[in-house]
Amino acid sequence: MELGQSAGFLGGGSGDYRDPAISPDGAPTTTAQLSDEQRAQHRALVAEWNDKLEGTSAEGIMDWAATHVSGKIAVTMSMQDTILAELAEGRLLNAELVFLDTGYHFDETIETRDKVAERYHLPLTNVRPVLSREEQDETYGPRLYSRNPSACCRMRKVEPLARMLNPYEAWVTGIRRVDNPLRATTPILDVDRTGRLKINPIAAWSDEDVENYITDHKLIINPLTAQGYPSIGCATCTLPVAEGDDPRSGRWAGTNKTECGLHT
Numbered sequence: 001m002e003l004g005q006s007a008g009f010l011g012g013g014s015g016d017y018r019d020p021a022i023s024p025d026g027a028p029t030t031t032a033q034l035s036d037e038q039r040a041q042h043r044a045l046v047a048e049w050n051d052k053l054e055g056t057s058a059e060g061i062m063d064w065a066a067t068h069v070s071g072k073i074a075v076t077m078s079m080q081d082t083i084l085a086e087l088a089e090g091r092l093l094n095a096e097l098v099f100l101d102t103g104y105h106f107d108e109t110i111e112t113r114d115k116v117a118e119r120y121h122l123p124l125t126n127v128r129p130v131l132s133r134e135e136q137d138e139t140y141g142p143r144l145y146s147r148n149p150s151a152c153c154r155m156r157k158v159e160p161l162a163r164m165l166n167p168y169e170a171w172v173t174g175i176r177r178v179d180n181p182l183r184a185t186t187p188i189l190d191v192d193r194t195g196r197l198k199i200n201p202i203a204a205w206s207d208e209d210v211e212n213y214i215t216d217h218k219l220i221i222n223p224l225t226a227q228g229y230p231s232i233g234c235a236t237c238t239l240p241v242a243e244g245d246d247p248r249s250g251r252w253a254g255t256n257k258t259e260c261g262l263h264t
């Protein structure tokens with residue numbers, strides 16, 4: 001059971017709050033489907049290239065994307081590090097960096113985002129939820145993130161990303177197979193539920209690969225990564241992790257939630 005679910009969805013017991021299963025009015029919650037033709041093209045690319053790209057460097061995978069994706073590409077950035085921005089810069093000329101600004105991030109994460117905007121030439125878009133934190137508290141009750149983190153992630157991450165993805169043909173993620181067992185079989189290329197191409201250029205990277213790339217390219221890093229936060233999400237839902245523990249065990253600690261829903 002996730003934190004707070006036993007308390008139902010009523011904030012403070014007043015009974016006046018909206019059911020968090022119902023998203024805010026006035027904004028789509030899903031991404032438009034691509035045409036059958038585009039979906040078929042992407043499936044053909046995956047079938048032809050997934051195995052071939054398995055042993056290809058992340059730079060090579062980005063070069064492949066530049067050649068094979070003619071539409072716009074969204075590069076998702078958690079602002080934990082800037083590996084994807086570094087890989088995309090100068091390679092994906094039709095790309096845009098995308099940051100899900102939930103309103104609950106650590107100050108260090110926001111500062112990292114601002115440094116990314118200064119260092120890289122690719123445009124950076126802040127994707128925001130329909131409701132501000134205050135509006136969410138008024139509508140769904142205070143601390144929805146602790147009472148029903150799945151609903152909070154859905155409204156502040158999953159649905160904003162879904163709206164944002166509409167103009168894009170493909171998106172790039174920083175998912176790695178070593179992140180957790182759910183990600184252990186992540187392919188380099190995939191087709192998402194809307195027919196868009198999903199590109200995971202560092203899927204095969206180990207922790208050592210990440211550290212080496214950051215050092216070799218003198219990347220901006222979120223200072224929290226050196227303060228016991230190997231996996232950084234919202235400040236309200238991320239705890240530091242003891243050395244040697246599962247790096248993602250600080251995310252939604254004390255609940256059975258392990259993913260925000262962006263990749264499931």
Ligand code: SF4
Binds near residue numbers: 236
């Ligand atoms: S990580 Fe926590 S605060 Fe952030 S969107 Fe998910 S539940 Fe809400």
